[in-house]
Amino acid sequence: MTVRIGIVGPGGMGRAHIARIENELAGGHVVAVTDIDPENAARVAEPLGATVYADDTALIEAEEVDAILVTSFGLAHEASVLKAIAAGKPVLCEKPLAPTADACVRIMEAEQAAGRKYVTVGFMRRFDRSYGEIKEVIDSGELGAPIIVHNRHRNPTVPESYTADMAINDTAIHEIDTMRWLLGEEITAVRVDKPKPTANRFPHLQDPLVVVMETESGAILYDEVFVNIQYGYDIRCEVVMESGTMALSDQNLTDRRDSEGARNKITRDHNERFHLAFNQELQQWIKAVEKGEHAGSSAWDGYAAAVVCDAGVKAIETGQTEPVVLIEKPTLYN
Numbered sequence: 001m002t003v004r005i006g007i008v009g010p011g012g013m014g015r016a017h018i019a020r021i022e023n024e025l026a027g028g029h030v031v032a033v034t035d036i037d038p039e040n041a042a043r044v045a046e047p048l049g050a051t052v053y054a055d056d057t058a059l060i061e062a063e064e065v066d067a068i069l070v071t072s073f074g075l076a077h078e079a080s081v082l083k084a085i086a087a088g089k090p091v092l093c094e095k096p097l098a099p100t101a102d103a104c105v106r107i108m109e110a111e112q113a114a115g116r117k118y119v120t121v122g123f124m125r126r127f128d129r130s131y132g133e134i135k136e137v138i139d140s141g142e143l144g145a146p147i148i149v150h151n152r153h154r155n156p157t158v159p160e161s162y163t164a165d166m167a168i169n170d171t172a173i174h175e176i177d178t179m180r181w182l183l184g185e186e187i188t189a190v191r192v193d194k195p196k197p198t199a200n201r202f203p204h205l206q207d208p209l210v211v212v213m214e215t216e217s218g219a220i221l222y223d224e225v226f227v228n229i230q231y232g233y234d235i236r237c238e239v240v241m242e243s244g245t246m247a248l249s250d251q252n253l254t255d256r257r258d259s260e261g262a263r264n265k266i267t268r269d270h271n272e273r274f275h276l277a278f279n280q281e282l283q284q285w286i287k288a289v290e291k292g293e294h295a296g297s298s299a300w301d302g303y304a305a306a307v308v309c310d311a312g313v314k315a316i317e318t319g320q321t322e323p324v325v326l327i328e329k330p331t332l333y334n
């Protein structure tokens, strides 16, 4: 069976997903497209032979669509995801699931009423092989419990439209989810330190930031978020355990040595760095849809990340350590 996918809001991320579904992955085909910009929808649909729909409601309800991929902007996610749940169709929604924790609660309530998990959140780092190897060692207990994690999330630049809260909601959200998954526990408090800003930023941005999180067991997680570091897209993670450490190694699998020295090429962006992780994530989702199962991060993960983000955004304003208070986890997500 080929899973017939409808895409809502194909910007850069959506087009990258379409390319992987059509050229690299098995079992899926994009048959339907909608976008607030009808010209973009037509441009994307034409080479695929896909149908253009006037809006997300028409696309989600279309008989020819089995599953939905939501790659529109964060504020629009909730409405499309709720419509997919109402139509009984699996939906993979790019992060953030929704911009507020309250919106994520509404999504969880709709899923609970429907009685099954329809929603997968696009936290692709869970599918990165290096993070996976770190998780295996943590889970094995060989090196004892994780105590401190040092993360670095560096982007070469961001556009002027990038707002101060996006350092948390759009960038640190990846570490927030990855840390919850790696350590298998919830984050309980967040503080945000503000080093002297780089000169290479837009004046409205405080860049870099250091997000400091505490977990249920008392581990401390540091996340340097530096979105105008110029030299490239650089993601680091070192987990310090009781009798050893595990860290992501350099981003490329080969090192170049020549008269200039030894180099491991730095990637430019998340699509390049996490290409294989995105492929794995989408492939697993397509297979799960085919079998009527759920794969990847759930709406609960989207919710928990949103609550930490809300606390992080507040911590930027207050300069205080802000508590993270989650609702009780609904049994659907246990």
Ligand code: ISE
Pocket: 154, 155, 170, 171, 174, 227, 270
């Ligand atoms: C972007 O939306 C991403 O998801 C990237 O992984 C992240 O590095 C970047 O900061 C975000 O803006």
